[in-house]
Amino acid sequence: MKLTLRVWRQRDxxxxxxxxxxxxxxxxxxxxxLEMLDTLNEExxxxxxxxxxxxxDCREGICxxxxxxxxxxAHGPERTTTCQLHMRxxxxxxxxxxxxxxxxxxxxxxxxxxxxxxxxxxxxSGGYITAPTGAAPEAHATPVPKPDADxxxxxxxxxxxxxxxxxxxxxxxxxxxxxxxxxxxxxxQGAPERxxxxxxxxxxxxxxxxxxxxxAGECATACPKGIPLFSITxxxxxxxxxxxxxxx
Amino acid sequence: xxxxxxxxxxxxxxxxxxxxxxxxxxxxAVSGVVMLLYLVAHMMGNLKIFFxxxxxxxxxxxxxxxxxxxxxxxxxxxxxxxxxxxxxLTHAVAAFQLSRRDIKARPSKYVHKKAxxxxxxxTMRWGGxxxxxxxxxxxxxxxxLTVNPRAEAGHPYQNLIASFDRWPxxxxxxxxxxxxxxxxxxxxxxxxQTLGVGSAARDRVLKTVANLLALxxxxxxxxxxxxxxxxxxx
Ligand code: HEM
Ligand code: SF4
Ligand code: FES
Numbered sequence: 001m002k003l004t005l006r007v008w009r010q011r012d013x014x015x016x017x018x019x020x021x022x023x024x025x026x027x028x029x030x031x032x033x034l035e036m037l038d039t040l041n042e043e044x045x046x047x048x049x050x051x052x053x054x055x056x057d058c059r060e061g062i063c064x065x066x067x068x069x070x071x072x073x074a075h076g077p078e079r080t081t082t083c084q085l086h087m088r089x090x091x092x093x094x095x096x097x098x099x100x101x102x103x104x105x106x107x108x109x110x111x112x113x114x115x116x117x118x119x120x121x122x123x124x125s126g127g128y129i130t131a132p133t134g135a136a137p138e139a140h141a142t143p144v145p146k147p148d149a150d151x152x153x154x155x156x157x158x159x160x161x162x163x164x165x166x167x168x169x170x171x172x173x174x175x176x177x178x179x180x181x182x183x184x185x186x187x188x189q190g191a192p193e194r195x196x197x198x199x200x201x202x203x204x205x206x207x208x209x210x211x212x213x214x215x216a217g218e219c220a221t222a223c224p225k226g227i228p229l230f231s232i233t234x235x236x237x238x239x240x241x242x243x244x245x246x247x248x
Numbered sequence: 249x250x251x252x253x254x255x256x257x258x259x260x261x262x263x264x265x266x267x268x269x270x271x272x273x274x275x276x277a278v279s280g281v282v283m284l285l286y287l288v289a290h291m292m293g294n295l296k297i298f299f300x301x302x303x304x305x306x307x308x309x310x311x312x313x314x315x316x317x318x319x320x321x322x323x324x325x326x327x328x329x330x331x332x333x334x335x336x337l338t339h340a341v342a343a344f345q346l347s348r349r350d351i352k353a354r355p356s357k358y359v360h361k362k363a364x365x366x367x368x369x370x371t372m373r374w375g376g377x378x379x380x381x382x383x384x385x386x387x388x389x390x391x392x393l394t395v396n397p398r399a400e401a402g403h404p405y406q407n408l409i410a411s412f413d414r415w416p417x418x419x420x421x422x423x424x425x426x427x428x429x430x431x432x433x434x435x436x437x438x439x440x441q442t443l444g445v446g447s448a449a450r451d452r453v454l455k456t457v458a459n460l461l462a463l464x465x466x467x468x469x470x471x472x473x474x475x476x477x478x479x480x481x482x
Contacts, residue, residue: 006359008359019359069358069360071360071362072358072360072361072362073362097359097360099358099359099360102354102356102357102358103353103354104352104353104354104355105353168354169350169354169365170350170351170353170354171350171353171354172269172350172353174270199264202268202269202270203268205269206268206269209352209353210353211269211349211350211351211352211353211354212269212270212272212273212346212349212350213269213270213273213442214350214369214372214438215369215434215437215438215441215442216365216369217365217369218365228448229441230441230446230447230448230451232441233440233441233442233444233445233446233447234444235270236270236273236274236441236442236443236444237443237444237445238444239268239270239271239274240265240271240274240443240444243261243264243265243271244261246264
């Protein structure tokens with residue numbers, strides 16, 4: 001396959017960026033999108049140019065490191081991560097636009113790499129349970145009803161990639177935050193911090209400069225893990241409940 | 249960490265809500281639902297125009313006597329007005345503050361644009377502005393009668409006919425009601441999510457109710473000026 005790429009290049013956080021056009025040839029339809037970018041970078045390095053910086057790690061859709069807005073869609077046209085997106089989703093001769101996640105809370109570090117540490121700080125504010133460390137507890141000591149386990153698991157699938165923020169017209173982190181809050185709040189292990197968790201994580205989310213939810217639904221469409229829009233509904237319910245209970 | 253204790257006092261319920269995006273949206277949803285309930289009643293009241301001047305004027309008079317003798321003359325009406333004013337102000341201030349925040353949170357656009365979200369969703373902000381302007385004009389026209397061509401207090405039927413017998417006024421009114429329909433279409437369903445009552449299982453029902461409500465409100469409100477301007481009611 002022969003493709004024309006228009007890639008966002010930006011030297012560093014303070015520099016002005018812009019789209020640069022590259023032609024790539026010899027792309028196999030079986031390559032992943034990242035392998036296609038590797039091919040481009042090899043050529044750039046051979047020519048003595050700076051390679052395009054992009055985030056990646058596991059390349060198997062489980063770590064949440066890869067990103068990229070491809071032709072205006074976070075993680076591209078398929079419902080999967082960019083590392084699991086294959087070039088057969090494009091046609092020979094296509095022009096493909098590649099941009100970084102765009103949100104005030106995700107500043108560009110370089111080219112296609114953005115700083116997603118705001119997510120880490122949201123997790124630090126309540127995305128954990130308090131449990132004594134030591135030997136693993138007896139697995140059957142805390143029964144979890146099957147529907148609750150399923151709900152927790154559904155939300156635990158979030159890999160923290162940030163596609164939801166990138167796709168949201170308000171740069172909102174509601175889908176991510178709700179996935180993390182709901183995952184722990186439905187479980188007995190998460191019960192002791194149930195109220196503080198949702199209040200603190202939403203508070204942190206607001207402080208980081210993410211926007212609010214207008215229920216546009218773009219986040220759930222972009223999410224490679226299928227976190228549903230109703231996670232936000234559930235977190236809204238948790239939030240009001242916690243605000244009521246924590247009043248003293 | 250395990251020995252850390254939380255000692256700071258949490259803010260009040262209302263304060264906590266107003267100072268977070270999730271809470272402020274809750275205020276928007278509650279005030280929106282209050283306005284929605286009012287609009288359903290208002291629309292049904294308006295339809296009395298089709299039963300003649302005595303019925304509409306009589307209804308207008310009755311509204312002033314609701315609650316008597318417990319409530320003094322017009323007290324019910326004033327209570328309703330205060331509640332509605334509070335709802336409109338809460339809603340508009342929250343909408344303004346949240347929208348400003350949302351725009352700031354997404355400062356740079358994507359070069360590659362995609363058609364996004366439904367029309368009703370995308371027009372919530374401008375539709376809201378249209379509604380706000382409409383509400384001001386509507387009160388000046390038919391409540392305070394400041395800009396009404398007839399302005400005869402106690403005769404809503406005659407004032408209404410005088411106002412709507414002008415094509416431009418009727419057109420503006422219809423535009424505002426279409427904006428209302430769109431706003432309610434996304435707004436009712438949104439409010440269900442904001443207030444935490446939505447779910448996958450209930451989604452079809454909620455969307456259907458939202459569409460029905462939008463349709464019935466728009467049709468019910470639009471019927472009145474259309475009837476006047478076409479001469480069906482005079
Ligand atoms: C004063 C004029 C108004 C303005 C400026 C305004 C603005 C807005 C905005 C910006 C939103 C949020 C949209 C979004 O989340 O995408 C909204 C939501 C909403 N509006 Fe209005 N609106 C106005 C009047 C009304 C009226 C008259 C009603 C009554 C039918 C109404 C009912 C609602 C409802 C139910 C919501 C959904 C709340 C939620 O998302 O939880 N609004 N409005
Ligand atoms: S909710 Fe989905 S899109 Fe958002 S961070 Fe988690 S996995 Fe990524
Ligand atoms: S590189 Fe790990 S999910 Fe894509």
